[in-house]
Amino acid sequence: MNEDASIESELRASISREVVLHREGSRWLVFTPFRFDDGDSFVIALHKDQNRWYFSDEGHTLMHLSYRIDEAMLQKGNRAEIISGTLSPFDVKNKRGVLVKDVEDDDFGNALYSFIQAIVKVSDVSMLSRDRVRSTFLEDVDNFLREVVGTGLVKDWIDKKYDSEARYRVPYAIETVRNPLWVFPIQSDSTVQDATIVMLKHESWGTAFEGVGIFEQQSTISRDRLARFSDVCGKQFSSLEGNRDRIKDYLQREMS
Structure with missing residues (x-):
């Protein structure tokens, strides 16, 4: 089994049989069944930098949020703090608007799970809404x-x-x-x-x-x-x- 097929098999076993890995140039696009509230698919790519593997959203998640919330407001103040605090438990970094998750010990399944969870949490626009109403x-x-x-x-x-x-x-x-x-x-x-x-x-x-x-x-x-x-x-x-x-x-x- 080649490297691409081996990683795809691990991701399917860990997450969903619907996960598809597609090589495109120097990176692999990762297609999953998870989506934003408006139906758009999550954008996830797997990259390899020498011996380092990492998942990236290539800037899509915060860009998607910017359709509803001014992009500048996502990068500073309370909203930026909320986003940072949301990403931290999943060891996901926000690098100038690009979300990145390193793959530790070649555990691709757990890394992708954490990355998806981080995107789900961040994409909850109600969490970032200025007029958020507390529900009981x-x-x-x-x-x-x-x-x-x-x-x-x-x-x-x-x-x-x-x-x-x-x-x-x-x-x-x-x-x-x-x-x-x-x-x-x-x-x-x-x-x-x-x-x-x-x-x-x-x-x-x-x-x-x-x-x-x-x-x-x-x-x-x-x-x-x-x-x-x-x-x-x-x-x-x-x-x-x-x-x-x-x-x-x-x-x-x-x-x-």
Whole structure:
């Protein structure tokens, strides 16, 4: 197997069978199923500089954001600080508007996963909006789950065996007599895509779980992202309000 095919095989095994690696000149374009809210695909390229491999968005992510937010405002002040703080946990650097992620120890799969997660987080325009309105949805879900589940609820669960850097946290984990329930509160296209990435990663590690999605308003989620989320998340509730009794009955049934 040649080098290109070997890397592509690793990326497919780690992320999705839909990943395609295409050599173009001195770099490789990486096609994935992940997209921005408006449907545009993420731009990701794999580069090799002597013995150093790295992923780059070639400046596309912040350029894409500049369609809605003035580009100069993304490079300074509060928004620049938010972007920097968002990239840091994934070891992604912002080099004059170009996002870059080094591949450590030839682990292409984990590097690409982290890079995609960083793009997902940064591309959440609501996070950067000046007039951002705080939603009580996450607080409502938290209070509801604590009331229903009690001490059996684990918030921000981490797989210490595979995820020592805590990059693929599960918002809520509930132990049952069968597989644990993993609950994902979903507010937007960005959060549904992030949840999909987390579940796909744990799937690749062979972890057994039952995904549960609780939406703030499922009708606002794009059909394409909802379809991918549905592939890995078996139980979904279109909203918290109006479904409290159904969710409670489901959780108590699974825990009994």
